[in-house]
Amino acid sequence: MKRNGLGFYLRIYGKILAQDLKSKMSYRADFIISTIGMIFTNISGFVSFWILFRSFPSINGWGYYEMLFLYGFSLVALTPVQCLFDNNWSLRQYVYSGDFIKYCFRPINLFFYYQSEVFDIKGLGQLAFGLGTLIYSWTKIGLGFTPLILLKMTVFLITASLVMAAMQNAAAATCFWIQNSFYILDLVTRFKDYAKYPITIFSPVFRFIFTFFLPIAFIAYYPSLVVLRPDEVPLLSWLSPLIAVVFFWLSYKLWMRGAMKYNGTGS
Known part of the structure; x- marks a missing residue:
């Protein structure tokens, strides 16, 4: 097998993943409690929409089920970040202790x-809840389902995942230069909660910030429009896959630049 090729890395990842899952399964109670906690956190978000729309039939032209679609879309898109990049939260600890x-x-x-x-x-509990929310809202809106729509959903969900992963990578990498980098990572992560809302409900200033500075609009709003409102898809929606790839590549370069300059404790 070619060293440093895709097959090589998939094989290595499979072995690392197996060991990590074995260690987690030795603490099953912790896993079950954490999963239940995450599910109930997402249920609270679902209920908040229901309560909100009991008083308001729509928000700036967005109905209840369309908002649920964005919510479910964002949960599914964020799942790869939750599962595959969670170690970013420990990066600053490894850097400051010297264990990195x-x-x-x-x-x-x-x-x-x-x-x-x-x-x-x-x-994975978040993924299950997100898929359930997405399917429920999909049927209520009356969206069709074809192989082309499935392809669009796959591409634009990956797009949304890359954007959030890029934001998290870039925020976590600041620990190579900034001592209190936790607050930057925490801030970026908290901003992802705004991804479940259509950007049109915000003021022009925040629309600009959430599109070009903290691009959370590319986590759910722009990618989902391709399926949710195919007759009014803006250019940024079609460009979002390219933007996501570029943004992720830049975050990777930033992360690696910091890692390459790492000298041990006190860097």
Whole structure:
């Protein structure tokens, strides 16, 4: 098998994932409680929409089921970030303790090795709830289903996932230069809650910020329009896959730049 090829990394990831899942399953109570907690957190979001729309039939032209569609879309899109990039939350601890140095001496890609070490399995509970919400709202809106729509959904869900992963990677990487980087990562993560709302409900200033500075509009709003409102798709929706790939690549470069400059404790 070609070293550093896709097959090589998939094989390595399979072995790392198996070991990580074995260690997690040894603490089943913690896994079950965490999964239930995540499901109830998402249920609270579902209920908040229901309560809101009991008083308002629509918000700036967006109905209840369309808002639920955005909510479910964002949950499904965020699942890969939850499952595959959760180790970003521990990055600052590894950097400040000096333990990050152990990742620098492996003959594989540093970013891949670090991120693949943790798989947050409780994110699958979020995926299940997100899919349920998406399917429920899909049927209520009356959207059709064809192979082309399935292809669009797959492409634009991946697009949304890449955007959120890029935001998290970039925020986590600041720990290589900033001591209190936790607050940047936490802030970026909190902003993702706004992804479940259509950008049109915000003021022009926040629309600009959420599109070009903190691009949370590309987590659900722009990608979902391709399926949700196919007759009024803006150019940014069609460009979102390219924007997502570029943004993720830049975040990867930033992360690797910081990692390559790492010298151990106190860097």
